[in-house]
Amino acid sequence: MSIPLVSPAEWWPLWLGAALLVGISFLEDLVGLPIVGRLIMHFAAASTFVIGLLFDQIGLGGAVIAIVAVVWMTNLYNFMDGMDGLAGGMSAFGFAFLAIAAWLAKSHALALMSLSVAAAAGAFLLFNFHPARIFLGDAGSTTLGFLAAGLGLIGWRQGVWSIWLPVLxxxxxxxxxxxxxxxxxxxxxxxxxxxxxxxxxxxxxxxxSHRKTALVEYGLMMSCGIGALAFQKASDSAQLGIMGFWVLTFLGLGYGVSLVEQGRGRQGA
Known part of the structure; x- marks a missing residue:
């Protein structure tokens, strides 16, 4: 709650959008809401942020793409919050690497904001790792996804990093x-x-097990963060190589999951 108080004043659209998300998501956690109503509020929150903070720089076409991207990131974080420690771990690692990248680029305000979210996620993870004692709920997961997209886009528009760094x-x-x-x-x-x-x-x-899966995911998150930092400092040709490496890696990991499933099926046959 204290993070907006120490952020640059001009970032108020980001925090207003986050507040809208917290409100609607908290209601969803309490009483349940229709998906259409939730999506409308998600688009309202994303539009508040993009139009209020980025529109002058990216124009109408860019704003439409950015709003859709923010809404998708908001929701995919919620989709992925289905196992103890997973979303908390992604937040701790992800925002920590954003903080490192921002600090290396001497964007201290962005580094402080990212580090603050990472620290809060790390403290939460202590109680959310399997077996979890506390949970994010929609209010936590959607807000973290929104902030991941928001801080990523802010850094991109400020020239702190390539758009591909937060994506990676x-x-x-x-x-x-x-x-x-x-x-x-x-x-x-x-x-x-x-x-x-x-x-x-x-x-x-x-x-x-939940623990094994989470730890393997943490290793993947750490590797992606290191790869993103390397990407930021690499030449254009090396950046293409890094992106190609990760595309092939994810394809291989997807195939590996299929092999694990097949092995389980043979054992049960």
């Missing part, structure tokens, strides 16, 4: 949620309903 930092969540959603859409499933088709859920269903 949070790619374990972005990749899992996006690929899972696309697969469910092509299968004709009701993608907005609860399910257990995310890659981390499939590992647990295949026999991996």
């Amino acid at each position: 930092v949070f790619s374990p969540f972005i990749g899992d949620a996006t690929v899972t959603l696309v697969r469910r859409v092509f299968r004709g499933e009701r993608f907005w309903q609860a399910h257990r088709a995310h890659y981390y859920q499939r590992l647990v269903l295949s026999g991996w």
Whole structure:
């Protein structure tokens, strides 16, 4: 709650959007709300941030893309908050690497904001790691996703980092949620309903413990963060190589999950 008080005054659209999300998501946690109503508020929060803080720099077309991206990041964080310690760990690692990147670029305000979120997530993770004693709920997960997108876009527009740095930092969540959603859409499933088709859920269903799955995910998050810092300092050709490496890595990891499932199926046969 104290983070907005020490942020630059001109960032007020970010915190107003976050407040809208906390309010609507808290109501969802308490009484449940229709998905259409929640999405309208998600777009309202994203529009408040993008139009209030970025519109003059990116124009109408860029604003539309940014709003959709913020809404997607807001929701995918909620989708991925399905296992003890996962979203908390992604926040602790992800915002910590944003803080490092901002500090190296001498953007101290952005570094402080990112570090503050990372520290709060780390403290939360102490009680959220399996077996969890406290949980994010929609109010926590959607707000963290919103802040990940918001701080990522602020850093991009300030020239602190390439747009690909925050994408790579949070790619374990972005990749899992996006690929899972696309697969469910092509299968004709009701993608907005609860399910257990995310890659981390499939590992647990295949026999991996929550603790093992979370620790492997932490290793992936750490590797992506280091890769993002290397990407920021690399030449154009090296950046292409880094991105290609991670695309192939995620494809390989997806195939690896399928092999784990097949192995579990053979054991149960």
